[in-house]
Structure formats: C-alpha cells, structure tokens
Amino acid sequence: MEKGTIKVGDAADLKVLIRERNATARNHTATHLLQSALRQVVGDHVKQAGSLVTADRLRFDFTHFSAMTADELRRVENIVNGYIMDNSDVSSVEMAAAEAMQSGATALFGEKYGDRVRVVRVGEVSSELCGGTHVRAAGDIGLFKIVSEAGIAAGVRRIEAVTGSGAIEYVQQLEDEQKHLATLVKAEGGGVIDRVERLLARQKELQREVEELQSRLNASKSADLLAGVRESNGIKILATRVETEDPKGLRDLSDSLKDRLQSGVIVLGCAAAGKANLLVAVTKDLTDRCKAGDIIKSLAPIIGGSGGGKPELAQAGGTKPENLDEALEAAYKIIG
Numbered sequence: 001m002e003k004g005t006i007k008v009g010d011a012a013d014l015k016v017l018i019r020e021r022n023a024t025a026r027n028h029t030a031t032h033l034l035q036s037a038l039r040q041v042v043g044d045h046v047k048q049a050g051s052l053v054t055a056d057r058l059r060f061d062f063t064h065f066s067a068m069t070a071d072e073l074r075r076v077e078n079i080v081n082g083y084i085m086d087n088s089d090v091s092s093v094e095m096a097a098a099e100a101m102q103s104g105a106t107a108l109f110g111e112k113y114g115d116r117v118r119v120v121r122v123g124e125v126s127s128e129l130c131g132g133t134h135v136r137a138a139g140d141i142g143l144f145k146i147v148s149e150a151g152i153a154a155g156v157r158r159i160e161a162v163t164g165s166g167a168i169e170y171v172q173q174l175e176d177e178q179k180h181l182a183t184l185v186k187a188e189g190g191g192v193i194d195r196v197e198r199l200l201a202r203q204k205e206l207q208r209e210v211e212e213l214q215s216r217l218n219a220s221k222s223a224d225l226l227a228g229v230r231e232s233n234g235i236k237i238l239a240t241r242v243e244t245e246d247p248k249g250l251r252d253l254s255d256s257l258k259d260r261l262q263s264g265v266i267v268l269g270c271a272a273a274g275k276a277n278l279l280v281a282v283t284k285d286l287t288d289r290c291k292a293g294d295i296i297k298s299l300a301p302i303i304g305g306s307g308g309g310k311p312e313l314a315q316a317g318g319t320k321p322e323n324l325d326e327a328l329e330a331a332y333k334i335i336g
C-alpha cells in the first residue's frame, strides 16, 4: 500500500506478477514430487516437517535419521526429473476431508483441516492436501536440481532445490566455475581433475624438499649456535635467540642441537609479530637434575606468558617479545 486505504467491498484491479507466480508454482509442484521421490528412496517414514516455497527456490524439511548419501540424492533428483519428463497433468479437486484421507492423500500430521479440503494430484505419483499454486503439467517445471542437503535438528533433514530457470542458472553458474578453474590450472582443453591432482602431488613434493632443506639449514645453524654453550656445575647450557617463526621450527632446531650437544640443556627463543616463544629441551641423562617443565615455568612469566611440558621438552608463548633476551639470560642462572 503506497497511499489510501482498502476496505471490504472495494472494487480492485488484480494483477498477478506472472513470472514470479509461475516460478513459485514450479517450485511448489516440485516440492510435492520431491516428497514422493524421497519416500521411494529413503522410505515411508519420511514425513514433512516444514517447507518453504518461493519464486527462487524450494526448501523441504523431513524426518529421517541419517544424512543422505550422494547416491540417494542423485536417485531422488533422477526420479523427480523422470516425473517431470513424464509430464503428467496436475489437477486439484475439492472433497470432504474424510474422503481425501481415505483416498490416501498425504496430509500434514497434526494439522487441523476443515470439512472440505483441496487435493492436488500429479498423475499417479503424488496426491496431497494443499491450497497452493501449481503448474498445469509436471513438464512445466523444466528441470529440478538439488542444491543442498543438511541436518537441521535431531532426526530432521533439509533439502533445498531449484527448478525451471533457477535450475538452469544454477547449472550455468557451475559451468562458469568449472571454466574459471580450468583457466586457472591451464586445462582449458579438458582434464582439469588430472591437472589438479598433478599440482597437488607437486606441491607435496615441494613441501618435502622445503622440509629437507630446512633441516639441513638447522644442522648448519646449530653448528654456529653451539659456540654459545656455557657450562655450569657440569651441565652444558645453551640459551639463545633464533630466527624462526613458529614453535615447530624451534622443536626441529632443538632436536638437531640435542644430537650435537649429547648432554645438556637447550633454551631457544624466537619473537615475531608481538609474540615470543620459548622452548626448553633437556637431554635424558639430566632430567633427574633439572626438568624442562620446571625451567619453563620460571622463564615464561618474563615473556608475559605461561607454559609447561615434560621433563625433556617444554614450551611457552608470551606477549612480551621485548623481554626475550632477559628470559634467555635468566636461563643460565636458573639451570645448574
């Protein structure tokens, strides 16, 4: 209403938005066909638990206890499209509610119906109590495409689907994506999957190479770092800052240092983007004299964090990278 008022008895000129209405009718009749197909594929226990029909799509909620498999969804889609191609007439008749129930028409459980009801039939495949708008023959739906299936509550699944021009648009969108993907991986002539598989294999290979180079780099770095070893009460201690971005890098480096040191305590620290990480490693022979977990508990507060771990390995993260050198220096005093 843009202006004025409407009251009972006024004469009005009714104009239906015919494209929207036809699109809605396609989705609605398709919803009935979907229910019939679901009963065939997943079983008679399927009951409608909600439904939404708009011009753009349809949504159908139903009782079922497990996710549908890709194969079941494909079968449902094929059955519905088979009905569409059979092009059965869609008819609606009004009759007494009792008569409708006796005829086996699908009704909503728990719904209150009046004495007279409208039954919508699609050929021999669907018969439902329904007051909605429908196509004249199943073939009007054009194409039916399921776009998603998901659980929305315990024992309730939801299928969303598109029909007619909405389904064609959906397929075209998939085609566009596929073409884009083919261009990205330079497989315009076909064989996209093959190409992607090869790229993934190559990436794995490169990852392995990077890791190998990283560990070689660690080995040479650790040789340099060992110059910083100090000895206190017979324990070799190395506390140093390293250029590594992540905790895994610290672990790899400490493993290589432990191998070279044979016996000792290693404290490594790194700082990046407002964060500091510390790692303490103690060789097995020394864990009865000092434990990595205890050492890290003393050091972590200095870098504004907390941490813990096992006797041989412990790690901590903190928010004060500016105190990292202080924490490393403190390590020499705590140990030994």
Ligand SMILES: [Zn+2]
Pocket: 028, 032, 128, 129, 130, 131, 132
């Ligand atoms: Zn209906």
